[in-house]
Amino acid sequence: MGRATKRVLAAASGGGHFEQLMLLRKTLELHDIHFATTDRDVAVQHGITGAAILPDCNKNRPFRSAWCGIVALWLVIKLRPDIVISTGAAPGFFCILAGRLVGARTLWIDSVANADKLSMCGRLSLTFAHKCLTQWEHLAGDPEPVFRGALL
Amino acid sequence: MILVTVGMQLGFDRLISAMDALAPTLGMPVVAQTGPSRFTPTNMDAHNRIAPDKFEKLVQQSRLIVSHAGIGTVLTAQRFGKPIILMPRRAELGEHRNDHQLATANKLDGRSGILVAMDQTELADRIADGLALKAFRSNPDSGSRQLRSTVARFIETGHL
Numbered sequence: 001m002g003r004a005t006k007r008v009l010a011a012a013s014g015g016g017h018f019e020q021l022m023l024l025r026k027t028l029e030l031h032d033i034h035f036a037t038t039d040r041d042v043a044v045q046h047g048i049t050g051a052a053i054l055p056d057c058n059k060n061r062p063f064r065s066a067w068c069g070i071v072a073l074w075l076v077i078k079l080r081p082d083i084v085i086s087t088g089a090a091p092g093f094f095c096i097l098a099g100r101l102v103g104a105r106t107l108w109i110d111s112v113a114n115a116d117k118l119s120m121c122g123r124l125s126l127t128f129a130h131k132c133l134t135q136w137e138h139l140a141g142d143p144e145p146v147f148r149g150a151l152l
Numbered sequence: 153m154i155l156v157t158v159g160m161q162l163g164f165d166r167l168i169s170a171m172d173a174l175a176p177t178l179g180m181p182v183v184a185q186t187g188p189s190r191f192t193p194t195n196m197d198a199h200n201r202i203a204p205d206k207f208e209k210l211v212q213q214s215r216l217i218v219s220h221a222g223i224g225t226v227l228t229a230q231r232f233g234k235p236i237i238l239m240p241r242r243a244e245l246g247e248h249r250n251d252h253q254l255a256t257a258n259k260l261d262g263r264s265g266i267l268v269a270m271d272q273t274e275l276a277d278r279i280a281d282g283l284a285l286k287a288f289r290s291n292p293d294s295g296s297r298q299l300r301s302t303v304a305r306f307i308e309t310g311h312l
Contacts, residue, residue: 006307006308008307014160015159015160015161015222015223015224016222016223016224016225016226016227017224018224019223019224019227019228020223020227023227023296023300024299024300024303026300027300027301027303027304027307028303028307030304030307031307039160041203041204041205042204044204044205045204045205045208058249059249060249083306083307083310085303085306085307105306105310107303107306109299109303111223112223112256113222113223113252113253113256114252114255115252115255115256115258115259116252116255116259117255119252130310131306131311131312133299133302133312135299136259146312148298148299148302148312149294149295149296149297149298149299149302150295150296150299151227151295151296151299152223152226152227152230152260152296
């Protein structure tokens with residue numbers, strides 16, 4: 001049986017990535033939305049109390065990244081989202097990877113901070129996410145990453 | 153009041169020490185979120201980490217924000233209509249993993265309410281410019297509307 005609304009997991013690290021996700025909030029909240037971030041205080045400041053918390057990580061912290069990947073996988077297996085969206089960074093990318101494993105459609109939105117080249121996770125998302133957006137027109141590629149406007 | 157921030161994740165003592173030196177000349181209190189720092193400011197009300205709710209109140213109270221070129225702070229400043237001066241972190245000085253802040257600062261320079269100091273020597277002039285700014289409007293959000301409708305379509309259909 002189909003659901004009236006989609007179950008969406010929206011993941012972003014605390015800071016600029018999460019601020020960008022919050023600019024999409026009205027759109028996301030039309031659906032069964034679940035947020036994941038790395039800093040509970042940042043989510044609470046935006047009035048989001050039920051956010052899943054992921055360990056923060058980056059490519060220079062391999063063990064923490066592995067742990068984050070496991071936590072993201074566990075979250076996605078529990079939640080079974082239809083859609084996974086991330087505005088970055090590495091923890092959000094792990095949610096996208098995990099989303100692929102449970103059959104979700106996945107969208108990477110590269111941070112507006114990446115103005116001269118796609119982030120590393122953005123480049124990986126060209127392969128691993130269903131769709132990859134850049135927020136800078138001059139970075140758009142053929143066929144991807146796709147430029148469809150920016151949040152700043 | 154002037155609010156200085158380098159975000160919460162990485163220290164940026166080149167900005168913090170320059171602002172501490174400038175603070176007595178600015179004629180108003182300076183509050184700073186220093187991140188993990190090895191420098192002890194003496195002329196600013198400095199904190200390693202300011203809780204997000206308190207930080208947002210400080211943004212509202214501030215006349216001007218002086219910041220690393222982090223998008224989170226830029227978006228917060230725009231949300232409250234506050235002028236912001238960006239000084240980019242440099243990878244060659246060990247201030248970040250790469251030079252994306254340099255690109256951010258270059259691309260955002262000249263947008264309404266956003267000023268750029270490429271290094272600490274430009275801070276005093278940019279602060280004077282920022283304090284002289286008249287009220288500004290943040291950019292019209294047609295690009296942001298387009299991105300939101302793209303995301304809405306992706307959720308509905310699984311395609312862009």
